[in-house]
Amino acid sequence: MHMRVVGAAVTGALALTAFAATTAHADEVHGDTKISNVVVNGGKAVVVGATGSKTFSVSFTVTDNSGVSLAQAILYHGTDIEHSDSGAVANTSDGRSKCTKASATTANCTATYTVQTRESLINAVAGSWKVWAIGQGKDGNFVQRDNAKTFQVQRLSKLTANAAPEPVKKGKTLTVTGALTRANWDAAKYSGYGAQSVKLQFRKKNSNSYTTLKTVKTDSKGNLKTTTTATGSGYYRFVFAGTSTTPAVNAAGDLVEVK
Incomplete structure (x- = not known):
């Protein structure tokens, strides 16, 4: 054998x-x-x-x-x-x-x-x-x-998140962008993970827990882009639940101050 x-x-x-x-x-x-x-x-x-x-x-x-x-x-x-x-x-x-x-x-x-x-x-x-x-x-x-x-x-998977503009006025639109990538063993680099569902979450500045705002999908290159309304100062992040081939991963929270 x-x-x-x-x-x-x-x-x-x-x-x-x-x-x-x-x-x-x-x-x-x-x-x-x-x-x-x-x-x-x-x-x-x-x-x-x-x-x-x-x-x-x-x-x-x-x-x-x-x-x-x-x-x-x-x-x-x-x-x-x-x-x-x-x-x-x-x-x-x-x-x-x-x-x-x-x-x-x-x-x-x-x-x-x-x-x-x-x-x-x-x-x-x-x-x-x-x-x-x-x-x-x-x-x-x-x-x-x-x-x-x-x-x-x-x-191995990686996930980023960036909310803009910073700072922002209350009630204005925030644009949150990011990218979901994973190890490409064939090419010895990280490549975008396309068509994957990712949650956008928000945590108030003085809170310890995140709330899911919506679910969005990565494009063919693993990129993410969505909008939300600024309700108060806090952290925005993307969260990926993982698949059988790729582990779950959370982006670091991006702090946005609401003025």
Whole structure:
């Protein structure tokens, strides 16, 4: 079984251990071995900027009545591991997880993983990834799960807001502009995120909470422009709820004094 790495040569395909390679197909359970408590990146999405890499941890628990002999987790994007188009193996010399004995039958296993823009990450693989995992007992029993956990790998987003004129008279029209951009892994830069719904919010100068004024959409280049009536001094911002490929983001509030 070979897992392709997008943006890399065929010779750069992910190398799996012989044990994993011989068992990497549909879920299998032999004996009483179990995998549980799979946690990726502390339960948060893996968010990566336009360039560089991200290193994060994956942990899980393996149980077997004879004790635990080994464990391994492989991260991948695709319908299943046999048809994956990108992925990552653990940053260990053998690609396996490091397991710490918690009891005679239980081990807590963990490893770090690194994903790199324009290597394991291109725009097409943003979104849902899966954890392929296997655990083996000292008696030879094992469990292998094709999707032990689903998690998100996302393109970092940025959002700006600027309200003008400043200052403004009460009752006059304010124009609020901004831009929603996100990491473009293919081009190693930030590009506009078009046709996305974004909320315009207002917070009174001496308040701690924002109120939504309206919802607007970004244009094809990710730009935002809308108007509102100045009712009092306060902060204006745009808020993006996020998508499966792109995390939520709030623009910094822009203070406008009403004279």
